[in-house]
Amino acid sequence: MSTFILFTFEFDSFIPGKYYDAEHNPEGVINMATAENSLMTPELLQHIHSHFHLDPVHLKYRVSLLSGFYPNTEQALRTYINETFHPRELITSDQIVPGPGLGALYAQFIWHTCDEGEGVVITTPYYGEYSSFPRDSGYHARVKLVAAHIPRDVDPLSLAAIEYISAAVEASNASGTRIRVVILCNPHNPLARVYPKETILAYATLAEKFDLHLLVDEVYGNEVFPSTVVPNPTPFESVLSMDVGSLTDCDPSRIHVLAGPAKDFGVSGLKVGVFVSQQNGDMVKLIRASLGPIPISSASDSIMATVLNDSKFRTWFLEENRIRLTKAFERVAGWCDFHKISYEPASAGVFVLLDLDPILERLSGKGASDEVKVDNGVRIMLDNGVFLRATIGAHDQIPTRFRMTFTLPPDTMLLALRRLEKAFGLREGWSS
Template structure:
């Protein structure tokens, strides 16, 4: 039998990229109170289950399906039916208060933020060019930066004692940018062409203060970079009993007068989407907008002709987004429940003396399980990696999985990103399983 035909040169180059060290979630089954009560509780995936019941009830009501929903995307878009292309801009205008109104013409709707980011990077970064971001960072950005553009993530490694969401981050961004403009001996050169900011931040769970966002815009202008701002958690903010020291209110960069700052608005590109806010990430919808760069939008829009938003996602979310009173009510209730869920876990962490990064946004909190790990491993002669491996294995043995933030370039090797946006009984069971994994007492829980 002859050998199979060779892969393309592009595929071979991608195949040569070494995979990162990844703690993958187990294959399942995952916890369900009825179907799989002994399944693994997955606290690693940034999903929101707090209002799933309400959304399912709403989407289960009788729904009118028309012939255009069964045809190619272009048929639906050119029909008289409302689509997410029509309604997502309105959602952004109503809640993000942009200086320039977002329209169907200056935005692109696509099947998820990751897909939009990947095509955006393809359009604004050359092959091998650097996309600069600070640590810690959302690790799946690597996937979207590298494929399909073959651009390169470039980290500004921020020390553990420096707040990477403060003005103190800029010397580290400058250092990384200059090192890659004139690399030290033996290192590859990756000219920085893009600066990426996540606000609210993943994994740190905080709204980035306005002065810092403006600092990013000025940094991009100074170095002639594209500025990409991921605001997918912009409406998943909350008040709590454990706020950050700087409890900033989220303001979209779309609402900033960048020109008055001396920044060309055409360099700023923003990613938004409703699925995180509604706990429906599986519907895969997002919006890229760059109101001052119509040429870029025109370039990217046809890239989704082969991979459009599904008609089913459009059908469900078009009805949801058109119901403005429901949207307002849902967002308000989601904010309240996120704050309560965060407080529940924060009280537990406080009860165990576990350091954590105080949050005011998102569905996650970064917690340092160092005290638990030290108790479990004692004075054994082990590396940081070995201790982390043992901690992850111990939790998996008790059917709970958390993602270590070492995967996100966190300089603190004992921290984890813990997703708390689960119904109270599930979260309580997960915390008790963690305690059992490390052999610690049960801490009091909020009633």
């Protein structure tokens, strides 16, 4: 294994010691690589502490919870999706499967739609290299994630990208890796933007053309925000809200959605997600059955149901979260502008892409390869107690970009930016 891969893509399991903690480990590395939202954590914890208490049923198998009188995610997630994603037809209980996180739901879906050695296609850049889609495609279904390489001068979210996806499917099929699924991550990770409706419909047409399932990951759908950088972002429209059958020739039974409250509420650790398929009851039954050995824990189930069923709190929380996302992103954008760091204007999600090429070239010397520049940059950041994840391993068109999570607690975020300034030898004077 090369040093580059070790330091850049397996950081989470490789780095010795514990992460930064203001009280317990102030010298630890601040992880700005994981897409978690801490902007509303105090308010959420206060709500949980005041509204949820462990009862005997929460210590038993989940069937006891579902068969009793306590709130559970079966109903709460259905209501959540219906009220925030505005599907054309209200989602019913036989069209969804709650599960222990989107990764688990995705892995089960791939296992049921693909045979070993077949493929799943996704455009570049995508989320993860040794985690997420690649990991959950490979284990346990042993399916290959096939990258549809989008040229640097083409917007991966535009209609122009469709021809490159088609080419990737044809090439993979011809080489012996039969493509069975096309993934659409909307809002996009890591580009942090919403797809226009016409591109989503073009994906559906492509799925019909090549006899594919279309899996749409909409986990950031409730985290679209305006800013001074992007005052009028593309509005999020769930594929569930579109009359795909009338607008395209795609059979709606091909279309499936992953969603849930993990990113909206900053509760990734509770492991609660949902799979939705309104026109493919057989797929719903298969995934529900395969999750039998790995259900949501009873405590996580009830905690999230308590939060989601509080309509007043939920509505306030989502709106306040978008306000704080705006403020947090504008803070980072101002920092980037001050230091003349190029970045992708973000308007959805909890991260932003930075292009550190001029800095990395200064640190590594003119003529250094992109791999060497990125590796040196990661080493220097770690030496200064901060970490960003490079996207070069996810086939980014711009190999010197890094994904920065900007939703750390404000004090931690400020310290992380100061550590980056020290690591990169940036000039002083920026004020938050």
